[in-house]
Amino acid sequence: MHTDEAACLSAIRAKDARFDGVFYTGVTSTGIYCRPSCPARTPQACNVRFYPTAAAAQAAGFRACKRCLPGAAPGSPEWDIRGDTVARAMRLIDDGVVDREGVPGLAAKLGYSPRQVQRLLACSVGAGPVALARTRRAHTARTLLEATDLRLTDVAFASGFASLRSFNATITEVYAATPSQLRARTRRRPTPAGEGLTFVDLILPARAPFCPCNVFGHLIATAIPGVESFHDGAYHRTLRLPVGHGVVSLRPSNSGIQARLGLTDISQLPTAISRIRRLLDLDADPSAVTEHLGRDPHLGPLVHAHPGRRIPRSVDGDELALRIVLGQQVSTAAAQTHGARLVAAVGTPVDTGIDGLTHLFPTPDAAAEAPDSTLAFPDARRQTLRRLARALADGELDLGVGADRHDARRQLGSMRGIGLWTVEMVAMRGLGDPDAFPGTDLGVLHGAATLGIDLAGHDAWRPWRSYATQYLWALTPHAVNTIPGHPGCRSEIQ
Incomplete structure (x- = not known):
């Protein structure tokens, strides 16, 4: 562009x-x-x-x-749409890999040398990985300066700066103001703390238009007790982070997404924000989706009536894949029951102070060792879950933000017990592929039948088939399509 x-x-x-x-x-x-x-x-x-x-x-x-x-500003949708090395690098930098592991760590995840990564990014986005991470740190620092009353020293280190000197120099260079001057311009709320967590209140911008109904509705209707809950008009969930853990409460508003984040380590704020933005698909390009799908004679009226539907994604690709397998060939309620049993048995207990949030979702390693009594479903699916969990735990399968989508699809599809529906659901919701298409899904089939669509022609929806799926799902009278109590939220069948 x-x-x-x-x-x-x-x-x-x-x-x-x-x-x-x-x-x-x-x-x-x-x-x-x-x-x-x-x-x-x-x-x-x-x-x-x-x-x-x-x-x-x-x-x-x-x-x-x-x-x-x-x-x-909202993030560029380009880095989610694209699956090439530059886009993978940008997603990893946004997730904090350079701050945690340096440029060598980023390069190792991409399978390139540090010099090659530097050259690729400089040619494609005009800045190297260190400069991109530095910009990310500066924005995090400004957010903390304006939204909290944390001490300047705490803001500096929470933002990822190695010293107060580099913090002061970067903020002054980027914003033409010292940290103290930036803070003096805002009216901050006291930063609450409790249960070992430091809380920050933020507004997460969303690229307009933003239709929250199906993305929030899906997350609420499929919430796993202990990890997620919905009350007081907000969706709440726990977060497993590279350092420590956190909780988040989210609700849509006219100005974006109201978010209250509680973190055991405030330095994880930018990573947590990045993962929440992916969860709600906030950096999507709704105008491009509407322009393309809006030309379809069947989908067009739905797209124009409710522009800006998002994909309900995930804060963690490993978690999402395990949940998809738990939900194979069962109802939403049964999938929640299976998930709750797994969480209670091998999830990590945490104190959050928020009703309904008691655990972190199990790690793949813990899920692989879950007892048979916890996995109360047919043995074939039990073994599929364990094979998947072991592949994730051993690093044989990468479903993280920097994963190669082609390789991940191929590896998933080669695993016994993993069919096309599972591959496409993981690609859509875990890997963020905008063109995934679970064409055998019952909701997709029902929506297509309702509109008289022959799914043999779904290639016409490329490269936005994941978004076409959201509009087809919205034709089913199911709780995943609405936010309870939200006045402007309804499914297409109403």
Whole structure:
């Protein structure tokens, strides 16, 4: 997108928020970079430069705009859509791999040398992995400065900076203001703590339009007791994180997603936010989906009536895959019962202070060792679950954010007991493939029959078949399609 100067100029003249996070505009006359929807006066064409990432704009010498706060823009949908090495690297950086394991750790996960990764990212997104991680740290620091009353020292280390000196220098360079100055501009709430958790209240931006009904409805209707709950108008769940654990409470609002995050280690905030954004598919490109699927004579009316449906995804690919196998050929209620038994038997107990949240979902290693009495279903499926859990625990199968989707599909499909439906569901909800299609799913078949669609023609929905699935599912009178008590939420059959 950033290489199409005419399209970029058109977007900034229209102040089109659909392109926020897709590209960034550097203004040579002011030395500032902005998001496309910035409310400031549109600069002259001769004074603008376009960049694919905020890190690239910063590397070119621009500092962040104080009006539009480009670091708070939704993430680029490109990194979820694409499955190539650059996109995998961007997802891993967003998940905090560079902060935890450095560039060598990132390179090892991608199967490249550090020098190759540096060259790939510099050529494709205008900045190397260290610069991209630095931009991520700066945005996290600003979030903590403005949303909490944590001490500056705690903010610095929680954001991933190695020293106060680097923290101060980076914030001043990126935002043209010291950390103290940024904090003085905001009215913060006291940072509550309890049960060993530090809580932060945030608004997570969502690329508009955003239809929350099916994504929240699915998560609520399939919630596993102990790990997830729904009460007080919010969806709650526990989070297993690289360091410690957390809890999150989420509810949709007109301004985005209201999120309250509680963390045992506040340095995990950016990783937790990244995983929650993936869970709710907040960085999707609803305009592209609507434009493509809206042309279909059968799906078009549904897409235009409810634009912005999202894919109910996952905070953890391993967890999602195990849950999909637990739900093979059984009802939603039965899958919840099987999941609750597994969680109670081998999940990790945690104190959260939130009703219904008592455990972390079991690790693959723990799931592989679960006793037969816990896995109260046919032996063939029990062995399938154990084979899958062991492959995940031993590292033979990668379903993480940086996984190669092609390899993951191939490996899953080769496992005994894993059929096409399971592969496509894991690809769609765990790997984030926008073009997965569980064509044998009963909800998909029911929706197609209702609309008189011949599924032999589903290739016409590429590359957005995962989103077509959401619209077909919405034709089924099921709780997964609605948020209890949400006034504007209804399924397509009503």
